[in-house]
Amino acid sequence: MKAAVLYEPKTPLKLVELDLDEPGPGEALVKIMSSGVCHSDWHVIKGDWGNIPMPCVLGHEGAGIVEAVGQGVSTVKTGDHVILSWMASCGTCESCQSGYPNLCQRPPAAQAKVRMKGESEALYQMAGLGTFSAYTVVPEVAAVPIDKSIPFPQAALVGCGVTTGVGAAINTARVGAGSTVAVFGCGGVGLNCIQGAVIAGAIQIIAVDMLDYKLDLGREFGATDTVNASREDPVARIKELTGGQGVHYAFEAIGLVEAPFVQSVLCTRRRGVTVWVGHAPLDTPVTIDARALILEKTIIASMYGSARPHVDFPKILSLYRAGKLKLDELITRRFDLKDINVAFDLLARGEVARSVINFE
Ligand SMILES: [Zn+2]
Ligand SMILES: [Zn+2]
CATH class of the missing domain: 3.40.50.720 (NAD(P)-binding Rossmann-like Domain)
Structure with missing residues (x-):
């Protein structure tokens, strides 16, 4: 599968071919349909947040379709449309139980990993997602099912910027x-x-x-x-x-x-x-x-807007459907993955509200 990878801060992303493990117990394989280009990705590219391990598949604002689920998964099924949450939550720590899963103290991470084709070492994925990639595997709690009538580019933006x-x-x-x-x-x-x-x-x-x-x-x-x-x-x-x-x-x-x-x-x-x-x-x-x-x-x-993704993502989409929240107007430009560095140039110059990468 194709993905955009950062090898070193202050360098352009490179398009590479990666392999992805099957989803393990409690995990979902998601085919990414759209991914927003967020300022946080840009912070990582610029090296603003210190030493994030590289190479790294960037992207954390995504929506897609569940293609397969691992053993014991009960909250999503194959074919579901989902928005990905970049803060997976455990549900039982003090923060989660106090209604702040956005501050989870023990966020679960997917065991399935992405690797360079034919190599054994796993790549880092931004926020455990890495949505500038044709597919990703996430803990099921990070895949929030949504109504199938919502277009993917608009849904993707709810995964970070809108909710924040x-x-x-x-x-x-x-x-x-x-x-x-x-x-x-x-x-x-x-x-x-x-x-x-x-x-x-x-x-x-x-x-x-x-x-x-x-x-x-x-x-x-x-x-x-x-x-x-x-x-x-x-x-x-x-x-x-x-x-x-x-x-x-x-x-x-x-x-x-x-x-x-x-x-x-x-x-x-x-x-x-x-x-x-x-x-x-x-x-x-x-x-x-x-x-x-x-x-x-x-x-x-x-x-993350003090969000409880399973409560707030559907609420935000209801507001959108009721005409009380603008999502279409946020999308200034749409790109293919191969043009992702152009999208970052526009972001750096402040020329867009949001650019969205669309996958076929
Ligand atoms: Zn973001
Ligand atoms: Zn927790």
């Missing part, structure tokens, strides 16, 4: 009806923070970005106001737009440099909640005056 953004607003922050919101970054995740806030009933949503094209996208997804941070101070402008108060909730959905992390705290009002959604490169310190939090402000990080 919508979940940050609805699950992590619990944005309240009638509240005011600021979202820093109008990429794949930030746009979904915006639409999560819309669904939760926010009445004012201020999108912040450096690119006017991204701010236009922000409006399309429900932002009521926009601030171009390359031209004006976002904190001052957000205060001005909220009658001097600041917002109830702010989301940092960039994760590249310090400034927006700080600004996302300074732009909130008394008792305001800041959610850090962006995953910064290693060694990105954030310096905030201790008094910035003194009026009972909160900073919380969001991991």
Whole structure:
């Protein structure tokens, strides 16, 4: 099978032929139909997150069809359409039992491995998935069955970016009806923070970005106001737009440099909640005056939108079917696997909301 593999940070992905083991007990073999191109893949390519073992099959935002299941599998069957979750959960640890399988302390990993054709050493797969590949084997808990009417490209995006953004607003922050919101970054995740806030009933949503094209996208997804941070101070402008108060909730959905992390705290009002959604490169310190939090402000990080995939994936798809959540509009470009490096060039230049790789 064909897959896109990273051999060294800061180099293009290479298309190679791989072999894949049969699914073992409790595992499912999934034929990937679509895979989103996410900023987290780009972080790994750039080496932002330190020493991830290589060679590595990248990709963690995928949807496909179950082709076979191993012994004892009961929650999916051959022919099911599934969205893959990049955080498989054990179901019994403290986090899982507290309703946070996104923070599972003992995530199961598939025993079946991918290998270079004819070689014995297993390749690393990003987040245990490696969706830039024609097939993958996952623990059954990581394959969430969905309605067959949902197109695969749209479904794939729910596997990471959509759930991360919508979940940050609805699950992590619990944005309240009638509240005011600021979202820093109008990429794949930030746009979904915006639409999560819309669904939760926010009445004012201020999108912040450096690119006017991204701010236009922000409006399309429900932002009521926009601030171009390359031209004006976002904190001052957000205060001005909220009658001097600041917002109830702010989301940092960039994760590249310090400034927006700080600004996302300074732009909130008394008792305001800041959610850090962006995953910064290693060694990105954030310096905030201790008094910035003194009026009972909160900073919380969001991991995978505090998602419970078996609850949240179907819920998000119901919102999509009801016309209350945009997925089609997120897909800017579609590519074959062979053109994956072009998709990353576009991502790096901020020219897309999301690109999707389609497999036949
Ligand atoms: Zn992702
Ligand atoms: Zn667990």
